[in-house]
Amino acid sequence: MTEVEKTLDNKSVRPTAMRILIYKFMASKNTAVALTDIENAFDKAERTTLYRTLKTFEEKGIVHQIDDGTNISKFALCEPGCNCEIDQDLHLHFHCGQCDKTVCLTEHKIPQINLPQGYIAEDVNLVIKGICDSCNDH
Amino acid sequence: MTEVEKTLDNKSVRPTAMRILIYKFMASKNTAVALTDIENAFDKAERTTLYRTLKTFEEKGIVHQIDDGTNISKFALCEPGCNCEIDQDLHLHFHCGQCDKTVCLTEHKIPQINLPQGYIAEDVNLVIKGICDSCNDH
DNA sequence: CCATTAAATGCACTTCTGTTGCACCATCTA
DNA sequence: TAGATGGTGCAACAGAAGTGCATTTAATGG
Ligand SMILES: [Mn+2]
Ligand SMILES: [Mn+2]
Ligand SMILES: [Zn+2]
Ligand SMILES: [Zn+2]
Numbered sequence: 001m002t003e004v005e006k007t008l009d010n011k012s013v014r015p016t017a018m019r020i021l022i023y024k025f026m027a028s029k030n031t032a033v034a035l036t037d038i039e040n041a042f043d044k045a046e047r048t049t050l051y052r053t054l055k056t057f058e059e060k061g062i063v064h065q066i067d068d069g070t071n072i073s074k075f076a077l078c079e080p081g082c083n084c085e086i087d088q089d090l091h092l093h094f095h096c097g098q099c100d101k102t103v104c105l106t107e108h109k110i111p112q113i114n115l116p117q118g119y120i121a122e123d124v125n126l127v128i129k130g131i132c133d134s135c136n137d138h
Numbered sequence: 139m140t141e142v143e144k145t146l147d148n149k150s151v152r153p154t155a156m157r158i159l160i161y162k163f164m165a166s167k168n169t170a171v172a173l174t175d176i177e178n179a180f181d182k183a184e185r186t187t188l189y190r191t192l193k194t195f196e197e198k199g200i201v202h203q204i205d206d207g208t209n210i211s212k213f214a215l216c217e218p219g220c221n222c223e224i225d226q227d228l229h230l231h232f233h234c235g236q237c238d239k240t241v242c243l244t245e246h247k248i249p250q251i252n253l254p255q256g257y258i259a260e261d262v263n264l265v266i267k268g269i270c271d272s273c274n275d276h
Numbered sequence: 277c278c279a280t281t282a283a284a285t286g287c288a289c290t291t292c293t294g295t296t297g298c299a300c301c302a303t304c305t306a
Numbered sequence: 307t308a309g310a311t312g313g314t315g316c317a318a319c320a321g322a323a324g325t326g327c328a329t330t331t332a333a334t335g336g
Binding site: 067069071072073092094097105107108110111113114115116117118119120121122123124125126127128129130131132133136 | 205207209210211230232235243245246248249251252253254255256257258259260261262263264265266267268269270271274
């Protein structure tokens with residue numbers, strides 16, 4: 001059993017060939033990926049399978065979904081000990097308007113926000129748009 | 139010249155009949171609206187016209203676009219003196235998972251966020267998901 | 277090992293949002 | 307009043323998301 005298989009197994013996800021490929025693909029990238037990104041990465045990929053795989057991954061806390069303002073859902077692997085299905089990992093995300101890449105800034109936590117009376121917060125999504133360090137010509 | 143016409147004129151937007159209707163519709167609601175919401179509100183509405191009207195409104199600082207995590211763009215009128223086309227009005231938004239409504243919390247400003255070296259922030263989008271005060275049964 | 281069963285995948289198709297091109301119409305200006 | 311500019315209507319398309327169903331694959335128990 002490889003490391004990836006163990007990871008999936010730990011999260012109660014059957015480590016099928018396709019799932020392992022998807023996991024490895026996401027692990028190889030340092031940016032969040034869209035469903036279409038994965039689809040384009042594998043010639044033999046079936047969109048529905050990828051779609052449902054991502055859903056499963058998300059439900060089991062393997063990936064988290066990111067809404068970066070492009071109206072296209074992005075996904076990124078959760079950090080080793082993030083447990084975002086229980087107590088969500090409130091880091092912020094950055095979307096670069098130049099290279100169109102979205103990254104997790106896991107070190108940068110979202111500060112506590114207070115809401116008006118009667119509002120109950122369940123999740124927080126903070127996205128900053130701008131120029132990333134790769135596109136920034138210093 | 140009515141108040142609405144003056145408002146549009148001040149922002150260099152020709153106050154056509156359709157635009158006035160759209161503006162009034164948005165002003166009558168206390169939630170952000172999607173393109174489809176406006177389309178459904180008027181039988182005679184042409185989707186393209188609404189689409190381009192919202193684009194124009196946004197460019198001229200009459201409305202601001204909100205990305206609430208549903209992957210459907212929402213729009214809301216800017217506050218009287220917000221000038222968000224120059225220096226964006228960094229209030230937070232709330233999306234209720236029960237009634238599916240998105241509201242501007244204009245009183246609640248987004249706190250200063252610091253970024254890693256090399257990253258340049260141009261815009262910030264902070265959305266909180268949960269239960270709104272109307273859906274909260276106290 | 278085989279039969280049974282559940283889970284995963286592949287295929288076809290639909291819906292919805294966003295977007296563009298182009299023709300036509302309204303409005304402004306010289 | 308003619309021309310220019312800008313707004314609108316109509317048609318069509320692209321892309322993402324999502325569903326139903328048949329088929330394949332994998333796990334399980336005898
Ligand atoms: Mn992330
Ligand atoms: Mn707002
Ligand atoms: Zn970049
Ligand atoms: Zn609500």
